[in-house]
Amino acid sequence: MSLDDNELPQTEDEWRVRLTPEEFHVLREAGTERPWTGEYVDTKTAGVYNCRACGLELFASDTKFDSHCGWPSFDDAIPGRVKEIEDRSLGAVRTEIRCARCDSHLGHVFHGEGFTPKDTRHCVNSVSIRLEPR
Numbered sequence: 098m099s100l101d102d103n104e105l106p107q108t109e110d111e112w113r114v115r116l117t118p119e120e121f122h123v124l125r126e127a128g129t130e131r132p133w134t135g136e137y138v139d140t141k142t143a144g145v146y147n148c149r150a151c152g153l154e155l156f157a158s159d160t161k162f163d164s165h166c167g168w169p170s171f172d173d174a175i176p177g178r179v180k181e182i183e184d185r186s187l188g189a190v191r192t193e194i195r196c197a198r199c200d201s202h203l204g205h206v207f208h209g210e211g212f213t214p215k216d217t218r219h220c221v222n223s224v225s226i227r228l229e230p231r
């Protein structure tokens with residue numbers, strides 16, 4: 098279920114009451130779930146993955162691949178749904194990915210690893226997304 102734009106929370110306190118503590122930590126505080134613990138690491142079900150916070154469709158299941166990194170990985174996002182932000186935490190430059198609509202943290206994107214022909218890995222926390230089976 099997708100929230101209308103006028104239903105989106107305006108403050109972090111409003112997000113906090115809508116999300117579980119784990120969801121809030123990852124989505125709104127850019128946390129990371131422990132590898133291999135997320136519910137979608139090995140999921141092959143056909144469908145679409147929506148933003149757990151606002152419901153926006155972010156990733157199609159046919160872009161999901163086995164990266165063996167411990168988090169769900171997608172080699173493409175639905176165009177315009179994911180925004181990229183330079184992240185200099187942890188002493189390295191990485192590219193954070195967020196939901197383009199509600200600005201919630203999803204994970205990071207990496208290029209040049211050679212996993213798939215698109216050569217891109219959107220490394221996403223399971224708790225940031227929700228699968229809607231087709």
Ligand SMILES: [Zn+2]
Nearest residue numbers: 148151196199
């Ligand atoms: Zn969102």
